[in-house]
Amino acid sequence: MFREILRALKMHRIFIVQELKRFTEYKGDFLTGAVGLLLAQLCNIVFISVIFGQIPELMGWKYNEVMFIYGFSLIPKALDHLFFDNLWSVGYFIVRKGDFDKYLTRPINPLFHVMAEKFQVDAFGEMVIGIILLSCSLPSIEVEWGIGKVLLVIVAIIFASFIYTGIKIGTASIAFWTKRSGNITFMFYMVNDFVKYPIDIYNNVVRSVLTYIIPFAFTSYFPALYFLTGENPLFNIGMTIVVALIVMTIGVLIWNRGIKAYESAGS
Amino acid sequence: MSTYRANWLFYILGDVLACFVSFFVWEAVFISNGGESFMGFDKSDMVVYIFMSFLTGQVISSGGTYNIGEEVKDGSIAMRMIKPISYNATFLFQEIGNKLMEIGVIFIPLVAGVEIYRFAVTGELKFDILKFLIYLVCCVFAYAINFFFNICYGFTAFVFKNLWGSNMLKNTVVSFLSGAIIPLAFLPEVLKNVLICLPFSSLTYTPVMIYMGMYTGYELLFFAGVQIFWAVVFWLLSKVIWKCVINRLSIQGG
Numbered sequence: 001m002f003r004e005i006l007r008a009l010k011m012h013r014i015f016i017v018q019e020l021k022r023f024t025e026y027k028g029d030f031l032t033g034a035v036g037l038l039l040a041q042l043c044n045i046v047f048i049s050v051i052f053g054q055i056p057e058l059m060g061w062k063y064n065e066v067m068f069i070y071g072f073s074l075i076p077k078a079l080d081h082l083f084f085d086n087l088w089s090v091g092y093f094i095v096r097k098g099d100f101d102k103y104l105t106r107p108i109n110p111l112f113h114v115m116a117e118k119f120q121v122d123a124f125g126e127m128v129i130g131i132i133l134l135s136c137s138l139p140s141i142e143v144e145w146g147i148g149k150v151l152l153v154i155v156a157i158i159f160a161s162f163i164y165t166g167i168k169i170g171t172a173s174i175a176f177w178t179k180r181s182g183n184i185t186f187m188f189y190m191v192n193d194f195v196k197y198p199i200d201i202y203n204n205v206v207r208s209v210l211t212y213i214i215p216f217a218f219t220s221y222f223p224a225l226y227f228l229t230g231e232n233p234l235f236n237i238g239m240t241i242v243v244a245l246i247v248m249t250i251g252v253l254i255w256n257r258g259i260k261a262y263e264s265a266g267s
Numbered sequence: 268m269s270t271y272r273a274n275w276l277f278y279i280l281g282d283v284l285a286c287f288v289s290f291f292v293w294e295a296v297f298i299s300n301g302g303e304s305f306m307g308f309d310k311s312d313m314v315v316y317i318f319m320s321f322l323t324g325q326v327i328s329s330g331g332t333y334n335i336g337e338e339v340k341d342g343s344i345a346m347r348m349i350k351p352i353s354y355n356a357t358f359l360f361q362e363i364g365n366k367l368m369e370i371g372v373i374f375i376p377l378v379a380g381v382e383i384y385r386f387a388v389t390g391e392l393k394f395d396i397l398k399f400l401i402y403l404v405c406c407v408f409a410y411a412i413n414f415f416f417n418i419c420y421g422f423t424a425f426v427f428k429n430l431w432g433s434n435m436l437k438n439t440v441v442s443f444l445s446g447a448i449i450p451l452a453f454l455p456e457v458l459k460n461v462l463i464c465l466p467f468s469s470l471t472y473t474p475v476m477i478y479m480g481m482y483t484g485y486e487l488l489f490f491a492g493v494q495i496f497w498a499v500v501f502w503l504l505s506k507v508i509w510k511c512v513i514n515r516l517s518i519q520g521g
Contacts, residue, residue: 032432032433035436043443122499186281190285194284
């Protein structure tokens with residue numbers, strides 16, 4: 001088991017190095033995508049700033065707290081985007097064009113191969129904004145920081161990013177039956193827009209969906225709440241980990257069933 | 268398009284979700300604000316703005332950038348060039364076909380929804396058929412601007428290889444400058460005046476403000492004039508760019 005993980009990590013590194021070589025050839029490409037994502041986030045920050053220019057608090061949330069949650073939400077999203085972006089291609093064209101054959105003929109796990117194949121540097125745009133927002137809003141938030149808490153942040157962020165990955169695996173797998181599911185992934189993925197803001201501004205229905213059905217609330221609001229208030233670590237962090245494991249398991253189960261239903265395209 | 272109808276529907280649903288995020292954020296703003304108006308917009312205005320700017324964005328959207336980029340990359344642009352009709356016209360008519368179906372599906376439910384909401388909240392019917400017709404005409408102008416702008420931008424595919432990235436970069440900047448994220452009226456005075464002169468405010472902001480009845484009389488004529496001006500500018504520009512790049516185009520392969 002341990003040796004397999006080491007082997008997988010080593011292979012993932014080789015994949016990433018290959019991708020980076022590709023980027024040195026198209027340097028402009030890297031900048032366009034990253035700058036685009038960076039600007040997209042900046043526009044939303046202007047939006048929030050305009051609102052807080054007129055009102056001191058949004059349903060009891062202060063400017064820097066909203067910024068903290070916003071920044072926190074970007075980092076798991078960016079991590080998943082950076083490492084596992086290729087899952088989008090499964091739903092959009094890999095299955096439809098029959099290119100999935102390639103993964104089945106290699107001596108490594110097809111899911112691992114698909115996920116590791118691409119290294120999407122565009123994600124640095126979101127990552128940079130997330131880190132800037134966190135570091136700008138932190139000084140004004142009265143929380144004591146110790147080494148334990150820093151470790152918790154890292155754990156929470158890693159598991160939160162698995163929620164994204166799990167949802168992407170599950171929805172991408174639908175393509176094995178329908179040939180094309182990219183837009184289903186898109187629809188689920190867009191739900192994450194809700195959790196950039198504190199979820200108690202929404203009504204009960206939306207809040208329940210974000211917590212129990214498409215649990216994006218665990219990628220930002222709940223873990224961020226713990227770091228903002230120091231309350232309820234067992235629920236806020238613990239449940240993030242549990243939910244991430246559940247979502248990932250469901251995703252992989254759908255994938256495993258789907259891969260059996262896969263039919264290649266063409267002659 | 269009709270082959271992947273369900274797929275398209277999911278895409279639209281995903282986009283509509285983003286509207287609901289703004290809807291809830293603004294609702295929270297008005298609650299925190301004690302229900303007063305926010306820089307001249309009251310809550311029902313804001314809801315109309317959010318959904319109508321989304322709808323306008325869909326109506327005027329144009330896929331020229333991406334398609335041209337793809338065709339330049341894989342060489343299929345050659346197939347368009349051997350046809351005895353104008354290059355732009357082939358894109359235009361292809362797109363109008365798709366658009367009619369799209370609009371048929373989302374236009375009526377959204378406008379009806381917005382008007383019912385407005386009626387329920389304010390208690391009076393604010394729908395004005397004349398304003399609505401002017402809005403539709405302005406959408407046509409806005410579509411013309413967007414169409415030619417996208418064709419101009421599409422030729423950057425000669426420079427950028429990352430089509431997804433450059434397309435997203437453009438969409439982000441355009442949606443901000445066109446007022447799709449925040450009504451331009453909320454921005455600082457200087458910035459607002461600059462953006463109103465740029466072509467992008469003609470895309471979303473002008474039609475939506477007209478729909479909402481914020482522009483009247485000479486103001487209305489002025490902004491419609493601005494729209495026509497930019498449509499002509501981008502039309503000419505697309506001709507010039509076409510003349511320049513067509514000689515540099517080299518198609519790989521057989």
